[in-house]
Amino acid sequence: MVASAAALGVRPATHATQTAGPGMTVEDLRVRFDAREVLHGISAAFARGRITALIGPTGCGKTTLLRSLNRLHDGRPGARISGRVRLGEEDVYDARTNVRELRRRIGMLFQRPNPFPQSIRENVALAARIHGLWSRAEVPERTEKVLREVGLWDAVRDRLSSAPFALSGGQQQLLCLARALAVEPEVLLLDEPTSSLDPGSMSRIEELIAALRERMTVIIVTHNLQQAARVADEVCVLLDGSLVEQAPAAAFFRGPSDERSRAYVEGRIG
Amino acid sequence: MRLRLRQRSSTGLGADDDLSRTDRVVRALLLLTALIPVLALLFLAAEMVNSAVPALVYAGGDLFTQQLFTFGNLYATAETVSHGIHAPLGAAYGALPFIVGTLLSSAIALAIAVPISVGAVLALVERVPRRFQPALSVFLELLAGIPSVAYGFWGILYFGPALAQHLYPALSRLGVVLPFMRGPVGAGEGLLTAAVILAVMIIPIIAATTRELVRTVPVLAKEGAVALGMTPYETARTVTLPFIRNGILAASVLGWARALGETMAVLMISGDLLNALPANIYSPFSTIAATIVDLLDSALTDPTGMAVHALAAIGLILLAITLATNLAGRVIIRRVTTGVLPVGRGI
Numbered sequence: 001m002v003a004s005a006a007a008l009g010v011r012p013a014t015h016a017t018q019t020a021g022p023g024m025t026v027e028d029l030r031v032r033f034d035a036r037e038v039l040h041g042i043s044a045a046f047a048r049g050r051i052t053a054l055i056g057p058t059g060c061g062k063t064t065l066l067r068s069l070n071r072l073h074d075g076r077p078g079a080r081i082s083g084r085v086r087l088g089e090e091d092v093y094d095a096r097t098n099v100r101e102l103r104r105r106i107g108m109l110f111q112r113p114n115p116f117p118q119s120i121r122e123n124v125a126l127a128a129r130i131h132g133l134w135s136r137a138e139v140p141e142r143t144e145k146v147l148r149e150v151g152l153w154d155a156v157r158d159r160l161s162s163a164p165f166a167l168s169g170g171q172q173q174l175l176c177l178a179r180a181l182a183v184e185p186e187v188l189l190l191d192e193p194t195s196s197l198d199p200g201s202m203s204r205i206e207e208l209i210a211a212l213r214e215r216m217t218v219i220i221v222t223h224n225l226q227q228a229a230r231v232a233d234e235v236c237v238l239l240d241g242s243l244v245e246q247a248p249a250a251a252f253f254r255g256p257s258d259e260r261s262r263a264y265v266e267g268r269i270g
Numbered sequence: 271m272r273l274r275l276r277q278r279s280s281t282g283l284g285a286d287d288d289l290s291r292t293d294r295v296v297r298a299l300l301l302l303t304a305l306i307p308v309l310a311l312l313f314l315a316a317e318m319v320n321s322a323v324p325a326l327v328y329a330g331g332d333l334f335t336q337q338l339f340t341f342g343n344l345y346a347t348a349e350t351v352s353h354g355i356h357a358p359l360g361a362a363y364g365a366l367p368f369i370v371g372t373l374l375s376s377a378i379a380l381a382i383a384v385p386i387s388v389g390a391v392l393a394l395v396e397r398v399p400r401r402f403q404p405a406l407s408v409f410l411e412l413l414a415g416i417p418s419v420a421y422g423f424w425g426i427l428y429f430g431p432a433l434a435q436h437l438y439p440a441l442s443r444l445g446v447v448l449p450f451m452r453g454p455v456g457a458g459e460g461l462l463t464a465a466v467i468l469a470v471m472i473i474p475i476i477a478a479t480t481r482e483l484v485r486t487v488p489v490l491a492k493e494g495a496v497a498l499g500m501t502p503y504e505t506a507r508t509v510t511l512p513f514i515r516n517g518i519l520a521a522s523v524l525g526w527a528r529a530l531g532e533t534m535a536v537l538m539i540s541g542d543l544l545n546a547l548p549a550n551i552y553s554p555f556s557t558i559a560a561t562i563v564d565l566l567d568s569a570l571t572d573p574t575g576m577a578v579h580a581l582a583a584i585g586l587i588l589l590a591i592t593l594a595t596n597l598a599g600r601v602i603i604r605r606v607t608t609g610v611l612p613v614g615r616g617i
Contacts, residue, residue, distance in 0.1 A: 070497060077400055103499035114494040117512035126508060127498040176494065183498060 022088025170201025336364025
C-alpha cells in the first residue's frame with residue numbers, strides 16, 4: 001500500500017518532519033583507488049525525510065558513492081577521497097569526526113544479508129549494547145520491539161538464541177535491517193538490499209523502507225528501475241562516475257531531462 | 271581397449287600383457303611408494319607392540335598408576351618375577367609421572383600458544399599494513415624452522431634462569447588462589463619453562479593455520495560490523511572469531527600433537543625428575559619422549575632385555591596418545607569443512 005503510493009510520486013516533501021534527522025550532501029566528491037578515479041567530482045543533496053535512489057549501470061560508481069557516506073572506504077589501501085561529505089552541517093571526513101558515532105548515525109544494509117555468526121538476539125542487540133544505547137535489562141523488550149517493527153518477531157520469537165543462518169534470505173535481510181534500526185540511525189544506506197531476495201521479501205523490505213522515511217534520510221542504490229520508481233522520492237543517475245541528473249522521482253519517471261539518463265532508462269546504456 | 275585396461279587395473283597388478291615392461295615397472299614402483307607410509311605405520315606399531323608386550327605383562331596396570339620407574343639391579347643374579355615375566359631385581363615400570371608430564375606440559379603449552387597465535391594473526395591480518403604482512407609472516411615461518419636443540423640450549427642457558435629469577439617469583443604469589451602456582455620456583459628447569467618453550471615451538475603451527483582461516487572470513491560479514499561502528503576488536507569478537515572457532519580448535523590439536531612428541535628441547539629443560547609427580551608448576555618433571563632418549567643407553571645394558579621392553583611400552587603409550595589426538599583433530603576438521611555453521615555467544 002505504502003509502496004504504491006510512493007510509486008505515484010505524490011508524497012510531498014512536508015513529510016520530512018523534525019524527527020527525520022539531518023540530510024546528507026556531497027560536494028565535488030572524488031574517490032580514487034590507486035591510480036583509477038572512480039567518482040569524478042559528484043555534488044548532490046540527499047534531503048532529509050526523503051528516499052533518494054542512486055541508479056545507473058553496473059560499475060558507474062553508485063556503491064562507491066554510498067560507501068563514501070559512512071567512510072567505509074577508510075580501511076581500503078590505495079583509497080583517496082577528496083571533496084566534502086556532510087551529515088547535516090557536520091563534515092564526515094573531518095579529522096575530529098568520531099567515526100564510531102558517525103557509523104551509528106548512518107546505518108547500512110548490504111547486497112546480501114550478512115548477519116553476525118551470533119544468536120538472533122545478539123544480532124539485534126550487540127551493536128546497541130556496544131554503543132551504550134540499551135542496558136542489559138532492556139535487551140529482551142527492545143529486541144522484541146525492533147523485531148516486531150520489521151515483522152520478524154513471530155518467525156523468530158521461539159529461536160532467539162539460535163543461529164540466524166537457518167532463516168530464509170529475506171528473513172536474514174530483515175534481521176540485518178532490525179540490527180541497523182536498533183542503534184537508531186538518522187540516515188539509512190541501502191546497497192541493492194533486495195537484489196538477492198525473492199519478490200515477496202523484496203516488497204516487504206520496500207514497504208519498510210517507505211515507512212522509515214518518516215524517521216530518517218534514506219539512500220538506496222538499486223539496479224531495479226521499477227524499485228526506484230516504487231520507493232524513491234528523488235532519483236540520482238550516475239554514469240561512469242559522474243552525476244548526470246538529480247530529479248524528483250515523479251518527474252524523472254515521466255521523462256528524464258538529461259539525454260544520457262534517458263538513454264539509460266530506455267536500456268540503451270548498460 | 272580402454273574398457274579392458276580399466277578392468278585390468280581394477281584387478282590390480284598382474285598379467286597386463288598389453289602394458290609395456292617399463293609401464294609395469296613404473297606401476298609397481300608407484301604402488302610401492304603409495305604403500306610405504308601405510309606399511310611404515312603398521313610396521314612401527316606392530317614392532318612397538320611386539321617389544322612392549324613383556325613389559326606390559328610384567329607391569330600390568332602399574333604402568334598407568336605407579337610412579338616408580340626403575341630398571342632394577344642390572345648386576346644382581348636374583349630376579350623379580352611378576353605375572354610370569356622375569357626382570358632384574360627390583361625392576362618396576364610405573365609410567366604415571368611421564369604420562370602426566372607429557373599431557374601437562376603440552377596442555378600448558380597449548381594454553382599459552384593458542385591465545386598468542388590468534389592474537390598475533392588478528393594483528394597481522396587486520397591491523398598491519400598489507401605491504402608489511404609478507405615480511406612478518408616470514409618470521410612466523412622461520413620460527414618453525416629453528417631446530418629444537420637450539421630451543422633447548424637457549425632455554426637452559428638463558429631463558430629458564432631468567433624466568434626463574436624475574437617472572438616466577440611474581441607468579442608464585444598467585445599461589446594464594448591457585449595452589450599449583452605456589453613456590454618454590456626452582457632454578458628454571460621444569461614444567462612451566464618447558465611449556466613456554468613448547469609454546470614458542472607450536473605457535474608457528476597454530477598461527478599459520480589460523481592465518482589461512484582468518485583470510486576465509488567473508489569481507490561482507492566483517493563490513494556489517496564495521497558499518498555499525500564496531501571497532502576492529504569488536505569486529506573480531508563478533509564476526510571473525512566465531513567464524514573460525516572450529517578451525518582454531520583443529521589447529522590447536524595439530525599443535526598439541528607436536529608438543530606431545532617434542533623430545534630434545536623438553537629433555538634439556540625438564541629437569542628430568544623421575545619417580546615422582548611434579549609438585550607445582552615450576553617443578554622438574556619428565557615426559558615420555560624425553561625419558562626414552564634419556565634412559566635408552568642404560569636400558570641397552572639390561573641383560574634380560576626388559577628395560578628396552580619397558581621403554582617400548584611407554585613409547586606405545588605416547589604413540590596411542592598422539593594417534594588419538596591426530597584422529598580427534600581430523601574429526602574436528604571434517605566437521606568444520608562440512609559446514610556446520612558457527613555461532614558465537616556475543617560480547
